[in-house]
Amino acid sequence: MDRMSSNRHKRLSQLSSDVNTNTTSSVGHMTSIDNNYAEPLYQTRHDLHDKDLIETRARVLQMEKTMKFWSDCLANWREKWRKVRDERNKCREESRVLSNRLNSMTKELSEAMRQKSELEAKVETLEQRIKSIDIFYNNNKTNDLDKNNVRVVIRCRPLLQDLESGQDVCVELDNDGQTIRVASRQFTFDTIFSMDSTQTDVFTHSAKHIIDCVLQGYNGTIFAYGQTGTGKTFTSSGIMSASFDHIFDHISKSGNDTKFLVRASFYEIYNEEIRDLLSKNNTKPLELKESTQCGVYVKDLS
Numbered sequence: 001m002d003r004m005s006s007n008r009h010k011r012l013s014q015l016s017s018d019v020n021t022n023t024t025s026s027v028g029h030m031t032s033i034d035n036n037y038a039e040p041l042y043q044t045r046h047d048l049h050d051k052d053l054i055e056t057r058a059r060v061l062q063m064e065k066t067m068k069f070w071s072d073c074l075a076n077w078r079e080k081w082r083k084v085r086d087e088r089n090k091c092r093e094e095s096r097v098l099s100n101r102l103n104s105m106t107k108e109l110s111e112a113m114r115q116k117s118e119l120e121a122k123v124e125t126l127e128q129r130i131k132s133i134d135i136f137y138n139n140n141k142t143n144d145l146d147k148n149n150v151r152v153v154i155r156c157r158p159l160l161q162d163l164e165s166g167q168d169v170c171v172e173l174d175n176d177g178q179t180i181r182v183a184s185r186q187f188t189f190d191t192i193f194s195m196d197s198t199q200t201d202v203f204t205h206s207a208k209h210i211i212d213c214v215l216q217g218y219n220g221t222i223f224a225y226g227q228t229g230t231g232k233t234f235t236s237s238g239i240m241s242a243s244f245d246h247i248f249d250h251i252s253k254s255g256n257d258t259k260f261l262v263r264a265s266f267y268e269i270y271n272e273e274i275r276d277l278l279s280k281n282n283t284k285p286l287e288l289k290e291s292t293q294c295g296v297y298v299k300d301l302s
Contacts, residue, residue, distance in 0.1 A: 191205055265298070279302045
């Protein structure tokens with residue numbers, strides 16, 4: 001038993017000695033390893049530090065470029081903002097000036113409208129006065145017409161082209177416009193129209209005042225007399241067209257408070273027979289009648 005314990009103790013001592021030997025060897029070996037890798041590790045750390053420094057400097061340089069770019073952008077935008085602000089102030093000033101001009105023009109327009117109203121009132125007053133003067137003038141002409149109940153005018157027809165050759169004018173007209181001579185005989189009329197007179201001349205000086213009297217409510221008659229081929233139809237057509245123009249011109253210039261009704265008939269009396277020139281049936285006989293209101297008229301006339 002003791003012998004077995006002694007052997008065990010020896011074996012433990014031997015194992016302890018081996019362990020210590022191995023430990024010492026390991027420590028020495030580790031020290032050797034540390035010495036072998038210390039210098040490369042330092043170099044690696046130095047390289048890494050330099051790399052980080054280079055990268056940091058590159059980032060700093062990039063950041064400086066970025067900051068300069070944004071600084072330039074900021075300066076550019078500030079300049080643009082300054083221009084916009086100046087333009088805004090300029091627009092505000094122009095707006096203020098235009099507003100003042102608008103107010104001034106509005107006042108001027110109001111004043112012009114007021115003056116326009118005053119002028120329109122004056123024009124209306126003057127038109128009323130002109131109408132009164134026209135009525136007075138027409139009444140005077142009517143009185144003159146009543147005094148000279150019938151007026152006779154003469155219109156001399158010029159020679160026709162197929163008769164001009166070898167023919168002479170047989171009448172002479174005085175400068176007074178009322179005397180005509182045929183050979184040794186002399187005749188005097190209210191008005192004498194020369195050969196170069198126009199339709200307008202004849203209407204103005206012989207028919208217009210009659211139409212004016214008709215427009216004032218009086219009856220008027222224009223009667224064309226002469227031999228065949230002396231120009232009755234030619235003169236009558238000119239007087240009729242000018243008369244209608246004068247009537248409708250008078251209507252257009254009248255006020256809205258007056259209404260007009262215009263009626264016209266067209267007929268002829270030939271061989272003591274009355275023919276309605278506006279009717280399609282001319283076979284129906286027509287008769288002259290007399291009324292206390294309108295005087296002599298043709299019954300059943302178109």
